[in-house]
Amino acid sequence: MAYSDKVVDHYNNPRNVGSFDKSRADIGTGMVGAPECGDVMKLQIQVNAATGVIEDAKFKTFGCGSAIASSSLATEWLKGKTVDQALEIKNTDIVNELSLPPVKIHCSVLAEDAIKAAIDDYKAKQGAGAPAEAVTH
């Protein structure tokens, strides 16, 4: 299968690879997918509580090149957005940006799920008012 140039670029030079301490109150962690399905994404956001702006984002992904590219792109897009703006990122935006073929649409869906899971985790921590154990799903 031929990959688009953008997928190849993200695969060769993945942006924002890494991990934050998931116990921190200003970090939201989303982990989606399953090893049996061939892809697992972990996406983390660091949020400025005063402004609600995502100041940093990191990811790690087990999956095909399109899954790696989808999550790498997601971290790029998240930085600088508010949490509410981040929730507006749709999987179809990722599909369009990376020119994903139909068989790889699930990679973009997974990236959208990871964003939502990370935000949910962050909000849960804020709601709880104290650092909580990150949910891993």
Add this chain to the structure above:
Amino acid sequence: MKPIYFDNHATTPVDPRVLEAMLPYFTEHFGNAASRNHSYGWTAEDAVEKARKQIASLVGATSKEIVFTSGATESNNLAIKGVAEMYAEKGNHIITAATEHKATLDTCKHLEKKGCRITYLPVKGDGLIDLDMLRDAITEKTILVSLMYANNEIGVVQPIAEIGKLCKEKGVLFHTDAVQACGKIPVNVIADGVDLLSLSAHKMYGPKGVGALYVRRKGPRVQLTAQMDGGGHERGMRSGTLNVPGIAGLGAACEISQNDMPTESVRLRGLRDRLRATLEANLEEVYINGSMEHRLPHNLNMSFAYVEGESLLMGINDIAVSSGSACTSATLEPSYVLKALGLGDDMAHTSIRFGIGRFNTEEEVDYVAKKMIDVVNKLRELSPLWEMFKEGIDLSKVQWTAH
């Protein structure tokens, strides 16, 4: 630069010596081997009979026992369907295994719909069948056992001689798909007790589109119902004008493989073991799929835990190999062969098959090993599973969100 070709279980390049043997039969000697009344036909027939001898010699058969086909898929179809139809009065039960090639499995499924009963034997963790299980599966209605000589994904070599002996004891015909074994390891239809054997030219440095089926003529004389109607070529078993250049190529490929086998198999084993040793010395959490002891000398199938197969292939795009990952197949299912060994989907997703061939060199092996190590390390840095493994988390206990 062309990618390094390490996918010699899929197909092999035509050896220049094979091509040379073929070329005259396209132009100068273009006759129909069935033309009995002029020299064009006789020359073509001579070429076909020479090839028949070369093939027979490779597998320990006689010339008259070789039937030419379009390849091993046709050979398997002819053997299995031909026996099922010819021996329908004797019984309707066929035994095969879960790790067979689709050309066997789908032929059996076809017969199942037509009223045959098929037993799909499971394999052990090392990919080998259990002989006791085979013995127990044979009934009075069993007419055929079809088990491959060596597996195309994991290179595991079945105990063919023992299977042949058991089938003889029970009076059941034995067919083996020997596509991956012929020309690579010694195959002998007498010593192995094989009644029907499929082989293909393009897996042993011959051309695509030509193969053969060995059909035993003595002890017992195996009969087949033809699957194509026509001029009654190949003693009525396979009609159709013979592919003379292809057949000349198959013959030459067999002769070269037979002559070179003692030295070439040692060389290939050396290269394969070098690849394995380098990978194992430099990477943790790599696992070999299938028995190392009962294995083709040029096959290595490894799972690289915590990295996904397709992303691995993408990183080594200057190397041609194949993966058991779902993402590389049309069905989105990981390899059924690896699953039959008891491998979880997660490990099947991380597997790579290396098939080293006649034209590969030690330098290429070293390049492939280094590239694999670099890419696996890079992808593990990217892998949340690797991170969790390193943190000591038991991944089997994590509740994943399956999708």
